[in-house]
Amino acid sequence: MSRKSIVIIGAGIAGLAAGTYAQMNGYDSVIFEMHDKPGGLCTSWKRKGFTIDGCIHHLAGSGPNSEIHQIWRELGAADTQDFIFYDEIVQVEADGLALTVYSDIDRLEQHMKEIAPEDSETIEEYIAAARAFTSIDLLAFPLLSTWEIARKSLPVLPVMGKYGKLTLEKFAEKLRNPFLRKTFPTVQYDFSNIPMVVHLNFLAGSHNRTLGWPSGGSLAFARTIERRYLSLGGRIEYNSTVTKILVDRDKAAGVLLADRREHRADIVISAADGRSTIFDMLSGAYSDDRIEAYYKNPPDYSEMTLQVSYGVARDMGGEPHSLTYFLKNPVRLMDRQVDRLNVEIFNFDPTLAPPRKTVVKVMLGSKYSYWRELAKDRHRYEDEKARIAGTVIALLEERFPGISSQVEMTDVATSLTTERYTGNWQGLQPWMPSGVGLTAMTRGFTRTLPGLRNFHMAGHWAEALVGISTAAISGRKAVQRICKEDGKRFTAVAD
Ligand SMILES: Cc1cc2nc3c(=O)[nH]c(=O)nc-3n(C[C@H](O)[C@H](O)[C@H](O)COP(=O)(O)OP(=O)(O)OC[C@H]3O[C@@H](n4cnc5c(N)ncnc54)[C@H](O)[C@@H]3O)c2cc1C
Helix, strand or coil: CCCCEEEEEEEEHHHHHHHHHHHHHCCEEEECCCCCCCCCCCCCCEEEEEEEEEECCEECCCCCCCHHHHHHHHCCCCCCEEEECCCEEEEEEEECCEEEECHHHHHHHHHHHHHHHHHHHHHHHHHHHHHHHCCHHHHHHHHCHHHHHHEEEEEEEEHHHCCCEEEEHHCCCCCHHHHHHHHHHHHHCCCCCCHHHHHHHHHHHCCCCCCEEEEHHHHHHHHHHHHHHHHCCCCCEECEEEEEEEECEEEEEEEEEEECCCCCCCEEEEECCCHHHHHCCCCCCCCCCCHHHHHHCCCEEEEEEEEEEEEEEECCCCCCCCCEEEEEEEEECCCEEEEEEEEEEECCCHHHHHCCCEEEEEEEEEEEHHHHHCCCCCHHHHHHHHHHHHHHHHHHHHCCCCHHHHHHEEEEEEEEHHHHHHHHHHHCCCCCCCCCCHHHHHHHCCCCCCCCCCEEECHHHHHHCCCHHHHHHHHHHHHHHHHHHHHCCCCCCCC
């Protein structure tokens, strides 16, 4: 019997993973990718000898203490020699003091108590909660059976009950020490309203050394999976944009490319942007109220949508790799007041810059409408990018005197940049659908579409949850479903 064929749209992590598992399970697969490289959002780019990493801060499953590590072994990306683990998550500076969020929970407890002995009881409660999370990895839940999830969740149920609805801001209100109360809400990437449960899982993952950094960064990581896929006989066609999913009597039957080529296949997996898959490539013919309601209301403002990077002729070896500091005076950036900066200092991976030089990046949230409006006039758009780069380097000067004279490279990427290069609608990542909560982890959001057979979605839009590991697991699950439909036993082998 001839092998069934699968066409996959997108060579992001989900598409690469789906392709790799498809090859392992005896399918003939081809990936069409609109860009000229793999990775999608998991990417980096070179400028004047510096590598700007556009994605990874922390990769789940970097170390063997998480079930996710096995996925990276299967995808050929888990040589533990190649993962770097941070000793601290972030350092937050304000009012002449510094809070270092150590990855080691015991060290963190001691440090916080030294800063705020009056908060010892609250700190102990926080640390105990983090310790409870060291026995599980929430991000690995999609890999587990319902029974395993229930069993593994037992030790954290009391913590979930207590912190389930609490954000970092709310927890900080319990702290009496003014410095801790001010800085604690910023410790998770300086995002607002981060649930405590997310932070505790993150802290535990850092302590367990399951959250790490793949040496070489995001694109190098994606390339390792690309290599694995190709070595199993998979094919990738780059610079190939899919415009339509071909459908025959409610069965997906292949794809149409922008250059009018048709490619027929038995099964289609879309690992591309959710909105364009459902409403452009399939013209909205396979949707329902739930899906329409979700895509009707995208958020305008989103975190991490503006990346301002510099390559500096400065050895920043002694600095924290992630630093949030409060400014002497708040400044206006885009359409809002900013009173602190979150800076990533890529001093931990020598492959990213020439010797004694460093890439420094500041990430800010921004509104898509702000950049869309400016982009109507190319000059205004470019001027605003240049103005922001000028303001940010002046603010970095406050903390790193002399840095502005050491800048050799400046790069500003907006949500429009992300949209252009990855197809993600409005440069966004999926937001959690209302009322779904953690069930999205096990059930996903649109892994299939109503009424359409031989079609699967994979990736962060299928799950409505962000994350590189989520994308990889989603690609794996798509192939597991296909095997089940074909009455085949799913197999996965480590590299
Ligand atoms: C700034 C930033 C930081 C992040 N940090 C982390 C982190 O530290 N850790 C973590 O785990 N996750 C992180 N993420 C999230 C993570 O990057 C994503 O959730 C994940 O990479 C999504 O992968 P994906 O394969 O589902 O989708 P994508 O990466 O969006 O891939 C989709 C692919 O499909 C292609 N495509 C789209 N349309 C078409 C078409 N019509 N035809 C052909 N090809 C098409 C695109 O070019 C792209 O290659 C971060 C994301 C961002 C933006």
